[in-house]
Amino acid sequence: xxxxxxxxxxxxxxxxxxxxxxxxxxxxxxxxxxxxxxxxxxxxxxxxxxxxxxxxxxxxxxxxxxxxxxxxxxxxxxxxxxxxxxxxxxxxxxxxxxxxxxxxxxxxxxxxxxxxxxxxxxxxxxxxxxxxxxxxxxxxxxxxxxxxxxxxxxxxxxxxxxxxxxxxxxxxxxxxxxxxxxxxxxxxx
Numbered sequence: 001x002x003x004x005x006x007x008x009x010x011x012x013x014x015x016x017x018x019x020x021x022x023x024x025x026x027x028x029x030x031x032x033x034x035x036x037x038x039x040x041x042x043x044x045x046x047x048x049x050x051x052x053x054x055x056x057x058x059x060x061x062x063x064x065x066x067x068x069x070x071x072x073x074x075x076x077x078x079x080x081x082x083x084x085x086x087x088x089x090x091x092x093x094x095x096x097x098x099x100x101x102x103x104x105x106x107x108x109x110x111x112x113x114x115x116x117x118x119x120x121x122x123x124x125x126x127x128x129x130x131x132x133x134x135x136x137x138x139x140x141x142x143x144x145x146x147x148x149x150x151x152x153x154x155x156x157x158x159x160x161x162x163x164x165x166x167x168x169x170x171x172x173x174x175x176x177x178x179x180x181x182x183x184x185x186x187x188x189x
Contacts, residue, residue, distance in 0.1 A: 004131050009174070011135030012083050014166035018049065019088035023132065027165070028091075031125035037113035043121045044157050046092040056092075056162075057084035059152060063145035080141040080164075087137070087164035092149075093122060094157025118160050125163065135168030 028045055036042070048056050060081035067074035084090050095114055101107075126136045139162040142149055146159055153159070 004127050006174075008126055008130040009135070009168075009172045010137050011164075011166070011168045011170060011172070012079055012137055013169040014083065014086035014088065014135060014164065015169045016086050017088055017167045019134070019165060019167075023134075024089055024091075024165070027125050027128050027132075030128040031121040034117065034120040034124040036117040036120070040097065040114060040117060042095050042097045042114040043118045043160075044094040044096040044155070046094070046153065046155070048090040048092060049088070053084060053087070053090050055152065056090060056149070057081045059145050059148045060084065060141060063148065067144070074144065075141065077141050077144055080137070080139045080162075083137050083139070083164045084162070086169070087166035088134075089165050090139075091125075091163040091165065092142075092153060093118060093160045093163060094153075094155060095160050096157045098158035099156040115160075122161060122163060129165055133167075134165055135170075137164040139164060 024047055028047075031043070031045070032041065058081075060077050064074045064077040064081065067077070095118055097110070097114055101110070122138060126138065129136045142159060142162045149159060
């Protein structure tokens with residue numbers, strides 16, 4: 001089976017080549033076609049390039065330095081910061097409804113539905129980028145410096161993820177995946 005999902009890899013090294021605006025726009029349009037619970041389309045995308053991309057990456061670098069100086073665990077923050085610097089673009093993904101609806105956190109179904117919808121949009125974008133020969137990295141390290149990024153971003157949207165997109169400078173091997181039969185139960189009655 002030669003599906004595009006089987007070809008997708010998390011790319012952590014990019015060539016630094018820029019990506020033209022039309023290509024990014026096509027990826028965003030494709031992401032916007034993802035399934036969305038109740039057609040809420042809760043996602044919001046901010047495309048970050050050039051100087052702004054370096055500023056965003058510097059927030060991750062500084063957080064890693066600060067955490068290291070305090071003896072705290074900072075995981076893959078440096079890897080994510082480098083990937084942001086090397087990528088052609090970084091896309092911040094936000095949930096635009098989280099700060100708008102007063103009872104949002106009390107309505108679990110809305111939060112779960114919107115989170116699933118945003119995840120579907122991200123995955124759709126990743127697969128579309130793979131199909132175009134681009135590499136991507138879904139970055140959740142942004143949560144280690146969420147307040148700083150939110151202040152820099154200047155939006156009230158809830159930060160969900162950052163996606164680095166660019167020309168891959170590596171070809172990682174396929175990562176191990178749990179066998180589908182160990183994760184699946186079939187019922188017919």
